[in-house]
Amino acid sequence: MATLPVDDLRFTAQFGPHLSSMSGARLSTSIEPDRLVKTHCCFCGQQCGIQLKVQNNQVIGFEPWEEFPFNRGMLCPKGVKRYLQGSHPDRLLTALQRDPTAPGGFSALPYERAVQRVAQEIDRLQRTHGLASVGVLGGASLTTEKTYLLGKFARVCLRTPYIDYNGRLCMVSAGAANKKAFGIDRTTNPWSDMVGTEVIWVAGSNVAECSPITTNYIWQAREQGARVIVQDPRITPIARTCELYLPVKPGRDAALFAGVLQQMIEHDWLDHEFIRHHTVGFDQVAEYCREWTVARTSHVSGVPARAIEQAAEWWGTARTSFLFHARGIEHHSNGVQNALGTINLVLASGRIGKPKSGYGTIVGQGNGQGGREHGQKCDQLPGWRDISNPDHRKYIAGVWGVDERDLPGAGVDAYEMFRKIDAGEIRGLLSICFNPKVSLPDNSFITRALEKLEFYAVIDFFLNDTARHADIILPGSLHEEDEGTVTQVEGRVIKINKAVDCPGEAREDWRVIQDLAAALGRPHGMTFASSREIFDELRVASKGGVADYSGITYEKLEEQLGVFWPCYSEDPETGRPTANHPGTPRLFEPDSYNPVARGKGRFYFPDGRARFNVAEYRPPVDDISEDYPIFLTTGRVVSQFLSGTQTRRIGPLVKQYPEPRVEIHPKLAEKLAIADGDWTTAETRRGAITLRAMVVTTIRPDTIFIPYHWPGAKSVNQLTIAAQDPISKIPQYKVCGCRVRKADGPPVYAAVLEPQQ
């Protein structure tokens, strides 16, 4: 039974989140660090280079790393204060077992006994209910080595089809669209290519808060003459000074893209040569767009007609351009269509595969790119291979030394796994780097599902909100306690370096996973002695796949300060070994060769051509209605990250934006008699939340915004809907109908919880 052993307040008292602050060696101006460790930030997909100051096995501060080419020393507040996650009072130093008699609901037990317990329970469940009765959930903040190992653990050791990861909440709409349109899933250009471009279109990305370092690239492009177009229901900091702001109504992005493309067609702002020689499917797309007149597009999308025409003209007549999108258009039950809509604009312009022209999705999580390539996704094997493809299965089975018939088939997405838990099909769960009780939509359902688990084990460094349901918690490693690789927003593989040892009984996550395999008596292929050994096998496993890492070594990563994949160990054209392949900073260049097209073209399909896809507009599920007349949209703030497991424990970051607030336009606030700072209740068909209002003119008057980093009664995911994109299975976080009123009084939590709890 995975109901909570004690109530939330008792957990919180024991396990936090409590706040870290600068103290001791971290406040001293006289203590010199023993050494500086060049590594990267543990948070978002920008993966800024940073040097950690280490003294006496503790990270005591940071020093900018100005040589790392992507950020050249720049950091956001999360990066500056990331070091305060270490040596934290909430750090798990031992294994824990559920114990309702213990003050915080958990008591310590020796690590080896905990591993034995987990192995026994997994074994018991699998013997009684079949191999598929146990599931695994991973995350995209893990190093690529860990994601690879976790995928192998699920398929080879547990032999369960049920593994998925929190990138399901993040990258999958972009990934699916990229796969359909290009046959490869990666941003096309390094960010440095942006400077000198004529137009930058930012679709649904709060760049300044969610990927702050990208801001300087955009501003620098603007200094050189680029026009910046921002499409968002809110005037985010990047929109404040943009050249053209498109105030799109939540959930109407595909309509906007179709309308803009129709304008380009009507004015013949198309690259016919490119469309004819390098793409297929344009005619069907043009046919679909015909109905999207400016008037209709404006009516549906909420963007003024003049702005649509202006955007089309700037985009249509530019010689060079970049288009970026992020969760704003991807977090929809229509997310793949939205992303395809942007790709259609890019393909119609022909501006891709050139130094000053590119396209990309701005990844959210630290390893949002690498974490989706090597096998923790339910339908995927390493090297961006397909678990349903017989050739792919055969190759990976060979690398892993198992019979192909023993490899399970495709599983289901992370949310569907919870439905299977609810239905009793999945009875045991092992999770790492995932806090679904905060991060998944309609999360009271997630709580109900967690309560039904027969056995739940968690690997983590803090006791996160979901882990409160666990039977056993195994103490894993913080980012700075292990080495490995991640792949950042540009597709650049980089090296994470270890700064300190794991404290107490905690150990590197990959060791914990291997210890479980050993305790299960199924150690086959799970006996790596280092991250480097895992990476070396991953190189072989990825070889010949689209995401080919075979030519990357730790040494090359350090020497080149990152390597853009694909990076081959054998020249794909000649088959000859090549020790010095430099990687591929820019995709789809005119004379480029790839192993799928084999010289037929630049895109990763057998005919070498990119695909136009009809990107159909569909209204959101649970759209606004008479009962729920206001759009609810959700997102992030600059000082917090994802479900806040780390950032809600870092004092200075909490101080910057302590608790969630409801952003509401003065027009709507006035109508509802809500003043700035008032306790305000927002309610959807799934739940209600009471937070303080923040009255600002920087949001559409028909829309409210609530950031999602907080748990329990402060979690906006009590309200969001679990509607998912039919292709990518991404949840529709960015829109649903809600109603808003002034609250009767302060919520119960206000008197008992600290802001971050």
Place this chain on the structure above:
Amino acid sequence: MAKPDYLHFFIDPSRCIGCQACVHACTECDTHRGDAMIHLEYVDRGQSQQTVPVVCMHCEQPTCAEVCPADAIKRSADGVVQSALQPRCIACGNCVLACPFGVPEVYLERQIMMKCDMCYDRTSIGKRPMCATVCPSQALFFGTREQIDQLRPQSAPANRFQFGAQTITTRVFTMVPRRLASAVPFVDVTAAMNEEPPPREIRLKTVAAEWDPYADIEV
């Protein structure tokens, strides 16, 4: 050691995204760990995302020093106005009241005024200040005149500011639109406070266009 005279500090509020990386980084500086000497304020969050980062402008004739009764505020030869000298400062707060840019702060428990010293521990050994190093929008920039000319073709540095009758020349520059920068002698900071404000001579590129994109949306 001194700050090399070819390196300068430039502020461009039009780039600022309000992220506070500068504020957090300032607390990591070795001369005042734990305390931020930089101020980052919203102009009016209700109306706009506009934020303004304020570091010490390092005036050529520092008003703070001029009004200090204890002669505790010194400008080093390289033009950096330092925090108050511990043995002299009487924490009277004259400097706080007099500084036209609102920079100094009195730390009552320590009985001293402290302010931005352009990361003297870093700049005096050729490093960039913490805030300008980390700033992800480079609203805060530290480098040479040649670099700023090359990187910011749309704007030009200004370092003369008018506050009523007082003209102040500073070591720190503010970026203003290039087409206006050469035409006017100074940034008139307090002009907007006059009852009948004169037409602004330099329009800082910080205020969003008056267009309200949401004007037509009914609720």
